[in-house]
Amino acid sequence: MTTILVTGGAGYIGSHACKVLASAGYTPVTYDNLGTGWRDAVRFGPFEHGDLLDRARLDEVFATWRPSAVMHFAALSLVGDSMKDPATFWRANVGGSLNLLEAAVAAGCRKIVFSSTCATYGDHDGVILDENTPQQPINAYGATKRAIEDMIGNFGQAHGVRSVIFRYFNVAGADPEGEIGEFHQPETHLIPLMLDAIDGKRSALTIFGTDYDTPDGTCIRDYVHVMDLVEAHVLGLKWLEDGKASRVFCLGTGSGFSVREVIAESGRVTNREVPVIEGDRRPGDAVQLVSGSRRATEELGWRPERSTMGAMVADAWRWHQNHGAHFRE
The missing domain is CATH 3.90.25.10 (UDP-galactose 4-epimerase, domain 1)
Structure with missing residues (x-):
């Protein structure tokens, strides 16, 4: 079966993505440092413990599993914390994503589905946000996600990396079978x-x-059901598998x-x-x-x-x- 590396696969959205990937016939390999994720949520494929800041560990996992694509969810995401400690967010989110992209290219893996955020848009009160809305993030979290989007674009130009980037707001719900759900520590949702x-x-x-x-x-x-959201990510993966060009999609109701x-x-x-x-x-x-x-x-x-x-x-x-x-x- 086709193997997909899922960073952050022990987290809320990532674990649901692994479930949908497995049901679609893929082998999702979770790569997670368990900083905010849960080992019990990894139920649908192999688990590799590791941090995105550990390039040697990433190289090892790519060599072991040879994934055809990456689904990238791993990130620090608390907006308030990002404003108090931007250095940690830039190091983890942007530095980690740079390591991931370099490791992927070195391993010949040039397809990535990236979980971005509508926080890249900043404050646009009262309008329906879409892919053409100007990106003007007002917090460090949104700024790191926009930087990663730009980085992915640069890797596309230089190394042929093709990407699907999803931007969305609030995610809610759980899988209907009740195997996995939403739990954060501390809880902010x-x-x-x-x-x-x-x-x-x-x-x-x-x-x-x-x-x-x-x-x-x-x-x-705006709220999107987590199962709707991760099914969009699988559609994004299939988009890349069909050889289509890099694309950005907003997900909302x-x-x-x-x-x-x-x-x-x-x-x-x-x-x-x-x-x-x-x-x-x-x-x-x-x-x-x-x-x-x-x-x-x-x-x-x-x-x-x-x-x-x-x-x-x-x-x-x-x-x-x-x-x-x-x-x-």
Whole structure:
């Protein structure tokens, strides 16, 4: 079977990508330092422990498995931390990606699917973001991802590396079978925080800002179901396997959900009350951030069919109840 090296394959999105790759007939080889990922999430292919900053280890893994392509998820991603300690983010994200690209080229592997972010766009309130929106990141995390995009482009020009780059915002849900789900330490994402509050794992969910210029006063964000998202990555891989040129795709639903709408839907799905505290705005939070996906639907044939808030919360809640406690032991 065709082997794909999946960096960050022990993380939330990466582990779901490995599951979908395996079901599509690939052998996903996870490369992860387990800094934010979980060994228990590596269930669908071989595991190689290693850091992207360790070039010798990367060379060893490429020589052992000879992957036909790389799916690159590994990154530090907490925006607030990136502003407090940009050096660590630039070293890990950009330096690690440089090592990865050099190792891949040296091994003759010239196809990469890269998990980027709509944070490369910066603050574009109230517009549908697409591939042509100017990239003006306002935090170090977004800046590192934009730099990696540029680096991949340079490697394409110099070494024939072909790439598919995906930009997206919030990811939610879990695989329908409940084998893997979302858990971070510390947790910063709205839906798992809310499920923790519903389940009594924390006292309440804090809403940061209730006076925004939106129908209910809370921020609006785009959400994509994790299974829809990783299926897009497999479509991107097939795009490269078909010999097509490098391409950037945004992944979103074209509409967003306010914080209060997410809370209301979560209460409905779980049939439980969501304890809430209203707090002040956080610096730098935009009013409304929504991504379009017209290019992905027209060119890749991608359809975000699971990306309703009800489905995302229901799948996340199922995993949270069945497996979430295991990660908190």
